[in-house]
Amino acid sequence: xxxxxxxxxxxxxxxxxxxxxxxxxxxxxxxxxxxxxxxxxxxxxxxxxxxxxxxxxxxxxxxxxxxxxxxxxxxxxxxxxxxxxxxxxxxxxxxxxxxxxxxxxxxxxx
Amino acid sequence: xxxxxxxxxxxxxxxxxxxxxxxxxxxxxxxxxxxxxxxxxxxxxxxxxxxxxxxxxxxxxxxxxxxxxxxxxxxxxxxxxxxxxxxxxxxxxxxxxxxxxxxxxxxxxxxxxx
Numbered sequence: 763x764x765x766x767x768x769x770x771x772x773x774x775x776x777x778x779x780x781x782x783x784x785x786x787x788x789x790x791x792x793x794x795x796x797x798x799x800x801x802x803x804x805x806x807x808x809x810x811x812x813x814x815x816x817x818x819x820x821x822x823x824x825x826x827x828x829x830x831x832x833x834x835x836x837x838x839x840x841x842x843x844x845x846x847x848x849x850x851x852x853x854x855x856x857x858x859x860x861x862x863x864x865x866x867x868x869x870x871x872x
Numbered sequence: 873x874x875x876x877x878x879x880x881x882x883x884x885x886x887x888x889x890x891x892x893x894x895x896x897x898x899x900x901x902x903x904x905x906x907x908x909x910x911x912x913x914x915x916x917x918x919x920x921x922x923x924x925x926x927x928x929x930x931x932x933x934x935x936x937x938x939x940x941x942x943x944x945x946x947x948x949x950x951x952x953x954x955x956x957x958x959x960x961x962x963x964x965x966x967x968x969x970x971x972x973x974x975x976x977x978x979x980x981x982x983x984x985x986x
Contacts, residue, residue, distance in 0.1 A: 795975070802963070802980070802982065803979075803980065804965055804977040804978060804980045805916070805977055807974035807975070810974065847913075849915060849916070858904070858969035859918070859921065859969070860906075860967075860975060862916045862918075863915060865915045867913070
């Protein structure tokens with residue numbers, strides 16, 4: 763079956779670094795996405811990985827290991843505004859449908 | 873980047889009435905649109921996939937007669953919640969399929985049925 767796992771909640775301190783993990787088991791793989799979502803708003807795109815390795819974009823980085831079915835999102839220099847839900851999603855094939863994880867609610871404390 | 877415009881942003885309706893939500897692709901043609909529902913503190917749940925010129929594909933457990941989806945043109949997809957009940961209150965959001973880097977989401981519609 764299709765399954766994506768990520769922690770439900772995480773807490774971190776302003777200025778610190780936090781890593782949000784995501785493991786997946788899907789019938790196919792055509793890329794992994796990370797989205798940020800604030801309450802009541804649409805998700806916003808953070809990153810896309812289709813090859814193994816680390817993709818860095820400012821304070822945010824995302825890593826993928828296809829052999830392990832594993833990804834993480836790394837947030838550096840945390841700010842209060844980073845408090846949000848972080849969603850991991852996998853595109854499993856040609857129909858471009860995304861399989862979504864349940865999301866990780868991150869709380870950044872002063 | 874590509875833009876998907878979703879309206880209304882929020883709506884309050886009485887039980888038993890119907891509500892229509894529109895999603896328009898403003899600067900690209902969307903042959904497919906995904907419709908999601910999201911309850912508080914939960915992830916996105918795919919309800920159905922609309923396809924221009926053909927019938928929508930519904931996910932298991934989603935009532936086709938209750939959630940009517942129409943993909944009238946390459947730039948417009950609509951979701952109509954018929955005979956709405958309080959349990960239909962949720963956040964509904966549309967999305968055009970990922971082109972390789974990101975999926976394009978509408979702004980979302982907060983539906984409250986009273």
